[in-house]
Amino acid sequence: MKMLHLATILLTLSGVLTQSSDWGVKYPDKPIYAVRGFSVSIPCSYSYPTSNPNIQVTQKLWCSMNSNKGRCLDPTYVYNSASNTKSDFVYVGDDKSDCTLLIHNLQFSYSGEYRFRFITDQPSDRYTGDPGVTLQVADLKVSLIRLSGNGTLKQGDSLNLTCDVKCTHSSSQFVWSKNNEQLNTSGPVLHFPALTVRDSGSYTCTWKTNETSGFKMISLQVEGLTGENPDHWPIWIIVVLTAGLIFIIVAIPAVIYNRR
Numbered sequence: 001m002k003m004l005h006l007a008t009i010l011l012t013l014s015g016v017l018t019q020s021s022d023w024g025v026k027y028p029d030k031p032i033y034a035v036r037g038f039s040v041s042i043p044c045s046y047s048y049p050t051s052n053p054n055i056q057v058t059q060k061l062w063c064s065m066n067s068n069k070g071r072c073l074d075p076t077y078v079y080n081s082a083s084n085t086k087s088d089f090v091y092v093g094d095d096k097s098d099c100t101l102l103i104h105n106l107q108f109s110y111s112g113e114y115r116f117r118f119i120t121d122q123p124s125d126r127y128t129g130d131p132g133v134t135l136q137v138a139d140l141k142v143s144l145i146r147l148s149g150n151g152t153l154k155q156g157d158s159l160n161l162t163c164d165v166k167c168t169h170s171s172s173q174f175v176w177s178k179n180n181e182q183l184n185t186s187g188p189v190l191h192f193p194a195l196t197v198r199d200s201g202s203y204t205c206t207w208k209t210n211e212t213s214g215f216k217m218i219s220l221q222v223e224g225l226t227g228e229n230p231d232h233w234p235i236w237i238i239v240v241l242t243a244g245l246i247f248i249i250v251a252i253p254a255v256i257y258n259r260r
């Protein structure tokens, strides 16, 4: 019984060891969605046999599988640790196990499959993580949906602001803010059952996932009904003040003149 136990433990241990000392590259297995114009971080980790302590990683490469025949070779590189070119593709990993790639200024054309490849100083010891990771660049849209009223927005009208990114990301999050102050709603829809003048302002929808975020703004201008605009003085105050002013300008000099 004891022997069996020991055997199991040894087996488990050796299983762990083989796994961690294999050649490998790990990325998210689901597509990564991101918003055009923003940045995304592509998580990636890699490993190689640690049995030889002298092994050194000499070159790291990321290639785009968009326009080629399925090999991670020279013209497909978007990042090459051996060259110093500046681009939207920035390696933020290391020489040991982290191969995370940051992509800035996302364009629709950046959508596609990417693979990480690394080369060591041991003759013919190189590895490409195949299949790669898929990036999907989408637009973030905020639409205004009128539920009542038409023409300019007026008090009492109802509407929805709907934030939409064409993707099927399960763990994304929508955050709304008004004039840069976060609102207490979550979800892609901001519902206004009856607008007031105070709802005027600029609204921002921010869409977030673990790898990226993006935002989009929309402005609302709500017209008050005549005489009920709380941002202005009521008509009667204006009339009284104007009358008072005319009295001061016209009547007082007249009185003073008459007394002379």
Ligand SMILES: *[C@@H]1O[C@H](CO)[C@@H](O)[C@H](O)[C@H]1NC(C)=O
Residues within 6 Å of the ligand: 149, 150, 151
């Ligand atoms: C929109 O306005 C037009 C005239 O300005 C009116 O005829 C129409 O009924 C309005 N529609 C709605 C849904 O209020």
Ligand SMILES: *[C@@H]1O[C@H](CO)[C@@H](O)[C@H](O)[C@H]1NC(C)=O
Residues within 6 Å of the ligand: 184
């Ligand atoms: C935000 O919403 C939560 C519940 O959804 C509520 O308990 C809290 O008071 C709200 N805060 C504000 C500032 O409205």
Ligand SMILES: *[C@@H]1O[C@H](CO)[C@@H](O)[C@H](O)[C@H]1NC(C)=O
Residues within 6 Å of the ligand: 145, 159, 160, 189, 190, 191
């Ligand atoms: C507007 O928003 C409300 C609340 O989120 C929702 O129930 C309704 O279906 C939305 N209507 C439209 C037309 O989007």
Ligand SMILES: *[C@@H]1O[C@H](CO)[C@@H](O)[C@H](O)[C@H]1NC(C)=O
Residues within 6 Å of the ligand: 171, 210
């Ligand atoms: C996102 O990140 C959190 C914390 O870092 C983690 O717990 C969660 O599993 C991640 N979600 C996904 C889908 O990767």
